[in-house]
Amino acid sequence: xxxxxxxxxxxxxxxxxxxxxxxxxxxxxEKYFKAKNVDGCFTMLNNANGKITVYNMKWxxxxxxxxxxxxxxxGLIGLETGKVTDENMVIxxxxxxxxxxxxSEIKDWNKDLSFKEAxxxxxxxxxxxxxxxxxxxxxxxxxxxxxxxxxxxSGPIDSFWLNNTLxxxxxxxxxxLKKLYFDQLPFRKSVQQQMRDIMMKENxxxxxxxxxxxxxxxxxxxxxGWLCGWIEENNHVYFFVTLVKSDDPKIDMKQVRIGITKxxxxxxGFFEGKK
Numbered sequence: 001x002x003x004x005x006x007x008x009x010x011x012x013x014x015x016x017x018x019x020x021x022x023x024x025x026x027x028x029x030e031k032y033f034k035a036k037n038v039d040g041c042f043t044m045l046n047n048a049n050g051k052i053t054v055y056n057m058k059w060x061x062x063x064x065x066x067x068x069x070x071x072x073x074x075g076l077i078g079l080e081t082g083k084v085t086d087e088n089m090v091i092x093x094x095x096x097x098x099x100x101x102x103x104s105e106i107k108d109w110n111k112d113l114s115f116k117e118a119x120x121x122x123x124x125x126x127x128x129x130x131x132x133x134x135x136x137x138x139x140x141x142x143x144x145x146x147x148x149x150x151x152x153x154s155g156p157i158d159s160f161w162l163n164n165t166l167x168x169x170x171x172x173x174x175x176x177l178k179k180l181y182f183d184q185l186p187f188r189k190s191v192q193q194q195m196r197d198i199m200m201k202e203n204x205x206x207x208x209x210x211x212x213x214x215x216x217x218x219x220x221x222x223x224x225g226w227l228c229g230w231i232e233e234n235n236h237v238y239f240f241v242t243l244v245k246s247d248d249p250k251i252d253m254k255q256v257r258i259g260i261t262k263x264x265x266x267x268x269g270f271f272e273g274k275k
Contacts, residue, residue: 022052023052023053023054023057023060024051024052024053025054026053026054026055027055028267029042029055029267030055030056032259032260032263032264032267033055033056033244033260035263036244036256036259036260037246037248038245038246038248038251038256038260039056039059039244039245039246040056040059040225040243040244040245040260041054041055041056041058041059041060041170041242041243042054042055042056042241042242042243042260042261042264043055043060043170043171043174043240043241044238044239044240044241044268045174045178045238045239045240046236047178047236047237047238047239048236055264059170059243059245060169060170060171061169061170061171062169062170063149063150063167063168063172064168064169064218064224064243065161065162065163065164065165065166065167065216065217065218065224066149066161066166066167066168066173066214066216066226067161067162067214067215067216067224067226068122068124068127068212068214068216068226069168069173069213069214069226069228070127070161070166070214071122071127071212072176072180072195072199072212072228073143073146073148073176074130074131074134074161075115075119075127075130075195075198076180076185076187076191076192076195077134077138077139077142078115078130078133078134079187079191079194079195080187080188080191081134081138083130083133083134084115084130086115086194087115087116087194087198088115088116089114089115090112090113090114091112091113091118091126091129092112093110093111093112093113093125094125096110097110098110098124098125101249102250108121108123109121109123109124109125113126115198116198119198119199120198122212122213122214128158128159129158131157131158132157132158134157135157136153136157139153139157140153143166145186146176146185146186148166148168148172148176149166149167149168149169149172150166150167150168151166152166152167153165153166162216164216164218170241170243171241173226173228173241174228174239174240174241177228177229177230177239177241178239180192180195180196181196181230181237181239196210199211199212199229205273206233206271206273207231207232207233207270207271207273208231208232208233209229209230209231209232210229210230210231210232211227211228211229211230211261212226212227212228212229213225213226213227213228213254213257213258214226214227214228215253215254215257218245220247222245222246222247223244223245223246223247223248223249223251223253224243224244224245225242225243225244225245225246225253225256225257226241226242226243226244226257227241227242227257227258228240228241228242231265233270233273233274233275234273234274234275236275238270238275240261240264240265242257242260242261242264244256244260
């Protein structure tokens with residue numbers, strides 16, 4: 001692992017989760033989860049004053065499969081090690097069609113994709129190929145160095161973040177986001193900047209919103225949805241993580257997780273450039 005030795009010789013860098021001991025518990029956010037008939041939690045860090053707000057603390061420090069939020073770390077490792085040359089690197093479609101649980105075809109995956117495009121549409125096959133190119137030994141060294149969740153990648157190299165082998169808590173996700181934002185992860189600054197750029201979803205005169213989503217299934221086949229990111233207003237940054245749990249096989253997770261997140265952010269006064 002010449003990359004790790006070059007930047008941090010003989011040091012293990014751990015993701016520092018945000019302290020929840022002094023968190024403000026905000027039960028008023030429960031209504032947004034109930035409106036969607038789901039369970040879950042929300043946590044936010046105001047970087048300006050270090051204050052943490054949490055809804056449903058019981059889930060905030062429980063680890064779940066990261067699902068496609070792992071594409072953040074998978075992409076960082078790929079870029080750092082050169083397995084991903086740049087955001088325009090294309091991986092050819094292997095011809096296999098992919099489908100959602102409801103049987104509908106995921107057409108955005110079933111074609112040739114660049115790294116940037118694959119991240120945008122959250123293509124599982126693209127990032128599975130990246131993981132295979134990185135390899136188990138190199139992947140394990142990076143996961144250990146980052147102290148990512150339970151650090152368990154013992155499942156197949158192309159699915160350990162999807163099959164409940166690797167797990168991470170909302171609190172730990174928050175710690176990762178903060179380190180990424182401030183160039184504090186053990187990757188080149190240019191690599192971390194590339195990831196921040198690719199995570200940006202909305203860039204307006206009032207705010208900038210960046211995030212990565214994830215959707216998977218726990219051991220009980222319940223849906224686990226993630227939306228992890230940050231919002232910037234008036235040169236201040238706020239990090240947040242939304243976790244959604246549901247036993248509804250027909251849940252529209254794409255709409256539920258963004259709907260809950262934006263409703264909460266609106267309650268906190270975001271999107272108007274006044275924060």
